[in-house]
Amino acid sequence: MSLVITSNQYLENSGDYNSAFSYRNALTGTTMIPADSEIACASLKINKNGTITINKSMVFAQYFNQELVDGTLNLEQTTGIAHEVQPFFSPTDDNVLELTPTELAQRLKIGINNALFHPELSADVSVNTDSNGFKGFRVIYTQSNASVGDVSGSLVAADFVNIYEAIHPTAGLTWDSASKTLTANTFGGNATIEKRYNVAILQKHISLINGSLDVNLSQVNSANWTIGLCRSDPDASYVPSYYATGLPSVGTRSWDFYDFKICAEQDAVAGNRRIRVYHSVSGTDPTTGDPVLRQIEMPYYNIAGNPFFSAGGDAYDWSSNASGITDCKFNVANERVEISLFAGATEYKIVEYNPANAKAENLKPICESCRLLYPKFHIDSSQNNKRFTLNSARVKGEVSNYALQTKDWFANRVQEGLDAECLEVDSRFYNDMTDATIYTNKALTANILTGYTNRLILDDSALYEVDYANFSLILGFFNQSVISPTSTSGTAINIFDSVDVPSMKSNTSLFVRLNNMGFNSINAGKGNLSKILYSIPRFSQDGSSVGSGLYFEPHERIYLPLNNPNDLVINEFWVDFVNENETLATDLTGKSVAIFHIRKRTK
DSSP states (O other): OEEEEEEEEOOTTOOOBBSSEEEEEEEEEEEOOOSSEEEEEEEEEEEOOBBBEEEETTEEEEEEESOTTTBOGGGGSSOOOOEEEOOOOOOOOOSSEEOHHHHHHHHHHHHHTTOOOOEEEEEEEEEEEEEEEEEEEEEEEOOOOOOOOOOGGGGGGGGGEETTTOOOOOEEEEEEEETEEEEOOOOSSSSSSSSOOEEEEEEEEEEETTTTEEEEEOOTTTTOOOEEEEEEOOTSSSSTTEEEESSOOOOTTTTTOOEEEEEESSTTHHHHHHHEEEEEEEOOOOOOOEEEEEEEEHHHHGSSTTOOOOOTTTSSSSTTTTOOOOOOEEETTTTTEEEEEEETTTEEEEEEETTSSOOOOOSSOOGGGGSSOOEEEEEOOOSSSOOOEEEEEEEEEESTTTOOOOTTTHHHHHHHTTTHHHHHHTTTTGGOOOSOOOOOOOOTTTTTTTTTEEEEOEEEEEEEEEEEOOOOHHTTTTTTOOEOOOOEETTTTTEEOOOSSOHHHHHHOEEETTTSSSSEEEEETTTTOEEEEEESSSSSSOOOOOEEEEEEEOOSOOEEOOOOOSSEEEEEEEEEEEEEOOOOOOOOOOOEEEEEEEEEEEO
């Protein structure tokens, strides 16, 4: 008689033939099994994950912004919001699913990434195991920490859209890849309505990690023009539903929405053109009293120390262009937008963020409703062939991603009919220039978003304004609500590892298959011969069906003949743990041990 002890060599990601559910043990030499022998399974030790049950009502929230502190910093004092997360359900899925940990991790990864709503953040989800089996989940959030390169040379016409084409089909701007120019499609005198709609959007959003847009202005002299950044228009309504176009002192093109813009415009039909800066901020509709977004000027020329400061004067005169301005550049860093004008190589920082300035002397912060900002252009002239030349564009997106619902929170809320949530964010104090309370627009530190951190909200939290979360047991943070990272990797990666092992159940049958022995069994369900040697009971010796260290020892061994009329020389044992259909039981993890007993066949 002989005992054969087999096991996998446990290592995470150990590869084929060395996993918990399929392994080969090679002998250093050979061993001989006597003729006319039989074999049985003597005992097993395995770690089985089982399944976790979820349904469509099981959700949690994730947050990426400043850490909230009860009584010190609440949600309304930040530019962020907690976003609801649901594990991915396909349209054909049942309301209730039983998933292995690996399957659930895959669905969590999709659900989390679909609700990140930040262009500089990505997430991954995996299963944590050790030699004892399933330990929980690992959620990793990774910030982008590298500036993107200039993509202006690779842009094509399809990357631009003339947004008023449906109502003004001859208007717009035409992109030429060879010269990197945007040329006005229509021109004419003041009676030429179409030229006012020469507006195009680049369908790639500007990077928040030192993103920039650099435009040459030498061919838009004697023209009205606009360069800016704006959120998406997912319902083709041209402006957010709560944007007010008719409030006083909002410029000559208030109907054409931008979050941030610089423009050359005439104060009167025959007046000189002046370069002005605007942003869309919080206001109140004077008729209804409702909160709205409205366009107001940021008077850079009234700020002491500005290169074009003019005490009591007016904006830079584009018509005379005394400083010889040739180029305009937007720079974006996290929540900060800055604008420079250039006269050749000489830079004039006309909008430079300064936390010491009065609130109205800085542009508003980039907030959750406008994280994805798209370059937008306009040219209005009585002369033909007026055009911008794009010097550089540090924008993101391998393909046009305008109004992508899984990345753009504003687009998602509009499409869901919930844009009132965006209005709430747009109406906070930092966007109200009549409220003197200062908000410090967050910047970058070594290309990392300054002050931002990740939080998981797994049960309800008044601080994070979450009243729907019920996921703490599933993710392995029992009866905890707001979860901080359990570890970090550098400054760009936040890691959440389960601190408790989520509970599971098992509804499957498991079998031991010894592939390279001469015995035969019959799997009638499959309709063929098999190498299954042993049916593993549902419950282990201690009554468990899933978990680590499950030990099984049959009360009575069932021996199968090896069908070896002669001595059998063997140098390997190939063991599989399989389901009833003989697919590998991939819910086994960690270290598996199978002991077999070989003896001379009894007559």
